[in-house]
Amino acid sequence: MRRIMRAVVMHEPGNVTVEEMLMPIILEPTDAIIKLAATCICGSDLWSYRGSEPVHEQRMGHEYVGTVVEVGEAVTTVEPGDFVVGSFCISCGECATCRSGYPSRCTTAATQGDAFVGMRAGGTQAEYARIALADGTLVKTPAPPTPEQLPSLLAASDVLGTGWFAADEAGAAPGKTVVVVGDGAVGLGAIIGAKQLGASRIIAMSRHADRQALARQFGATDIVEERGEEGIARIKELTDGLGADGVVEAVGNEASFDQALGCVRPGGHLSFVGVPHGVSLDMGRMFGAEVHMFGGPAAVRKYLPTMIDLIYRGEINPGAVFDLVLPLEQAAEGYAAMDERRATKVMLTV
Amino acid sequence: MRRIMRAVVMHEPGNVTVEEMLMPIILEPTDAIIKLAATCICGSDLWSYRGSEPVHEQRMGHEYVGTVVEVGEAVTTVEPGDFVVGSFCISCGECATCRSGYPSRCTTAATQGDAFVGMRAGGTQAEYARIALADGTLVKTPAPPTPEQLPSLLAASDVLGTGWFAADEAGAAPGKTVVVVGDGAVGLGAIIGAKQLGASRIIAMSRHADRQALARQFGATDIVEERGEEGIARIKELTDGLGADGVVEAVGNEASFDQALGCVRPGGHLSFVGVPHGVSLDMGRMFGAEVHMFGGPAAVRKYLPTMIDLIYRGEINPGAVFDLVLPLEQAAEGYAAMDERRATKVMLTV
Numbered sequence: 001m002r003r004i005m006r007a008v009v010m011h012e013p014g015n016v017t018v019e020e021m022l023m024p025i026i027l028e029p030t031d032a033i034i035k036l037a038a039t040c041i042c043g044s045d046l047w048s049y050r051g052s053e054p055v056h057e058q059r060m061g062h063e064y065v066g067t068v069v070e071v072g073e074a075v076t077t078v079e080p081g082d083f084v085v086g087s088f089c090i091s092c093g094e095c096a097t098c099r100s101g102y103p104s105r106c107t108t109a110a111t112q113g114d115a116f117v118g119m120r121a122g123g124t125q126a127e128y129a130r131i132a133l134a135d136g137t138l139v140k141t142p143a144p145p146t147p148e149q150l151p152s153l154l155a156a157s158d159v160l161g162t163g164w165f166a167a168d169e170a171g172a173a174p175g176k177t178v179v180v181v182g183d184g185a186v187g188l189g190a191i192i193g194a195k196q197l198g199a200s201r202i203i204a205m206s207r208h209a210d211r212q213a214l215a216r217q218f219g220a221t222d223i224v225e226e227r228g229e230e231g232i233a234r235i236k237e238l239t240d241g242l243g244a245d246g247v248v249e250a251v252g253n254e255a256s257f258d259q260a261l262g263c264v265r266p267g268g269h270l271s272f273v274g275v276p277h278g279v280s281l282d283m284g285r286m287f288g289a290e291v292h293m294f295g296g297p298a299a300v301r302k303y304l305p306t307m308i309d310l311i312y313r314g315e316i317n318p319g320a321v322f323d324l325v326l327p328l329e330q331a332a333e334g335y336a337a338m339d340e341r342r343a344t345k346v347m348l349t350v
Numbered sequence: 351m352r353r354i355m356r357a358v359v360m361h362e363p364g365n366v367t368v369e370e371m372l373m374p375i376i377l378e379p380t381d382a383i384i385k386l387a388a389t390c391i392c393g394s395d396l397w398s399y400r401g402s403e404p405v406h407e408q409r410m411g412h413e414y415v416g417t418v419v420e421v422g423e424a425v426t427t428v429e430p431g432d433f434v435v436g437s438f439c440i441s442c443g444e445c446a447t448c449r450s451g452y453p454s455r456c457t458t459a460a461t462q463g464d465a466f467v468g469m470r471a472g473g474t475q476a477e478y479a480r481i482a483l484a485d486g487t488l489v490k491t492p493a494p495p496t497p498e499q500l501p502s503l504l505a506a507s508d509v510l511g512t513g514w515f516a517a518d519e520a521g522a523a524p525g526k527t528v529v530v531v532g533d534g535a536v537g538l539g540a541i542i543g544a545k546q547l548g549a550s551r552i553i554a555m556s557r558h559a560d561r562q563a564l565a566r567q568f569g570a571t572d573i574v575e576e577r578g579e580e581g582i583a584r585i586k587e588l589t590d591g592l593g594a595d596g597v598v599e600a601v602g603n604e605a606s607f608d609q610a611l612g613c614v615r616p617g618g619h620l621s622f623v624g625v626p627h628g629v630s631l632d633m634g635r636m637f638g639a640e641v642h643m644f645g646g647p648a649a650v651r652k653y654l655p656t657m658i659d660l661i662y663r664g665e666i667n668p669g670a671v672f673d674l675v676l677p678l679e680q681a682a683e684g685y686a687a688m689d690e691r692r693a694t695k696v697m698l699t700v
Contacts, residue, residue, distance in 0.1 A: 096592060102617035105640060107592070242446060242457065257633065266646070267452035276633035283607065283626035283645070290455060290646025295637045296616070 007126030013051035024130035029074035032134035034066040036350040061125030062088035063158040084138040087300035093136030103301040139304040151319025156307040160318040161300030163189025169271035170246030172197040182250030183211040185321040185345040190248040195219030232262035264291040322347040357476030363401035374480035379424035382484035384416040386700040411475030412438035413508040434488040437650035443486030453651040489654040501669025506657040510668040511650030513539025519621035520596030522547040532600030533561040535671040535695040540598040545569030582612035614641040672697040
């Protein structure tokens with residue numbers, strides 16, 4: 001008889017409760033079952049919460065850290081008792097696409113119908129979750145985390161990893177100037193990533209005092225409060241009139257794209273990791289701008305070993321993005337707080 | 351008293367004649383005046399010829415090879431008598447943008463109002479032309495060209511250089527598969543570039559027998575005749591179901607963009623060098639495709655020394671793209687031939 005657990009369900013926009021659900025089970029020999037230690041609410045969960053994307057009786061959550069409780073017979077790199085972090089993108093680590101640096105587009109996972117966490121066995125806003133292709137997806141931590149390390153590992157699972165990926169794709173490196181458009185959790189993660197990748201100058205575009213402080217703490221060298229054309233003009237002033245070498249777009253709407261595009265120097269790089277909603281770009285304009293552009297689901301898995309290492313060495317503290325921590329049972333309050341902008345990022349303890 | 355020369359003028363769409371004009375003179379100490387040996391008609395000239403872009407009494411031409419006849423007092427690298435090749439983009443070679451690999455966006459040239467050939471001193475479909483920032487723009491050939499080398503040097507000035515740039519930005523390199531969408535002169539140039547950059551497999555999408563033959567001669571390893579969804583399916587078949595590492599889009603319309611985008615593997619590179627007309631891309635779709643995208647005026651100058659060297663060593667023969675050669679006086683017939691697709695690329699001898 002299958003056992004029962006608690007898990008978050010979004011019944012319809014704005015209506016989130018915690019319900020009893022069947023516990024996940026091993027479906028493939030490459031699966032692992034983890035007991036969640038913590039999970040969180042993503043900015044992307046708000047699209048359906050706000051009715052901008054269709055939703056009906058949906059299991060939620062794709063960010064996770066926890067302890068392995070069971071593995072399929074083909075799993076070799078993790079075992080029950082291991083504390084693990086994984087990405088929302090399932091990856092085998094061995095196919096041509098994984099090896100080319102894009103585990104977020106793993107061919108094996110796509111073929112198996114398990115490309116993203118939550119597709120076949122529910123989300124991670126739950127007590128337990130099934131993680132497919134465990135060997136390629138999960139990374140074991142050096143030790144069980146302290147309470148201080150736990151939020152940072154959870155951030156690595158998505159927002160830090162996504163921001164880091166964006167900074168990398170924007171060409172963050174020594175001698176380079178990187179602008180981050182968007183001061184949400186992913187934008188803040190991009191600042192940490194840009195700093196670790198050695199960017200010489202990191203300009204955060206932010207007008208919220210608390211996020212500016214976090215941006216500075218994470219490595220931003222400059223803050224620009226202006227937006228739109230004024231913001232672009234300010235970035236040009238700071239970059240010899242040229243624009244930045246790399247720009248991270250971490251919002252996803254038309255205004256933020258315009259702003260980001262205007263801040264890149266000719267030949268520079270623009271990466272976008274906020275899922276774009278209703279943004280269309282004229283290619284003639286892109287031809288005129290002559291900037292490299294790239295976006296998509298972040299290859300978080302690629303950066304996990306480095307991020308975990310830095311967290312355990314105490315060199316980065318991405319967990320500081322969580323400004324509200326609630327038990328899983330209070331998920332509804334977490335959604336409301338993020339929706340009403342009372343919180344930047346909510347951690348749910350399990 | 352200024353001397354008189356002959357030059358091509360487009361009076362209005364479809365109406366091209368050769369007229370008497372004042373010869374260009376040195377305007378800046380960094381200028382050179384060249385006597386054209388040959389010039390050509392560009393696919394982009396057809397936009398105005400066909401009335402898709404406004405045109406009124408316009409001097410035409412931006413591709414050129416010829417002999418220096420006069421230099422400004424600040425010019426040090428070329429002198430009267432030198433045979434030279436240059437790009438349609440004026441570049442100083444010294445500003446931060448030139449040094450970053452994008453001489454096509456030279457800051458000095460833009461500041462001076464001389465970013466593109468033809469802006470202040472007429473086009474190169476003429477007996478003489480003024481070339482600004484001569485030291486950074488012109489490259490002296492090792493010797494005056496033979497009649498066989500002349501068309502290839504002219505191709506290097508734009509179509510080969512543009513195609514090469516596109517192949518480079520598409521990531522052409524050993525082990526990589528590159529698809530070229532568009533079998534015009536730039537697409538054919540991209541095949542030469544991809545081969546020289548070491549691409550392991552070069553797939554030309556072409557349905558014209560004569561251009562297929564040229565594509566093979568230039569280095570294409572495969573030809574795909576299908577277009578649209580069928581073409582994409584064929585490329586997937588040839589690439590283990592993944593798509594190509596790099597795709598060059600050398601047409602510039604909506605259908606060619608769709609085809610190009612569908613042929614790139616996740617994480618791969620799409621470069622576009624055909625000036626896009628009426629093409630708009632949804633960024634949500636780009637997020638889903640997860641491909642690097644880049645386009646703009648080609649940094650031809652960067653590749654000129656290498657291209658010239660290969661032409662003089664007889665290793666490449668890009669001049670084969672010219673399938674109609676006419677004297678400058680017959681420019682009108684050249685425009686008509688390209689407009690009616692009786693010619694792929696027309697060379698005008700001066």
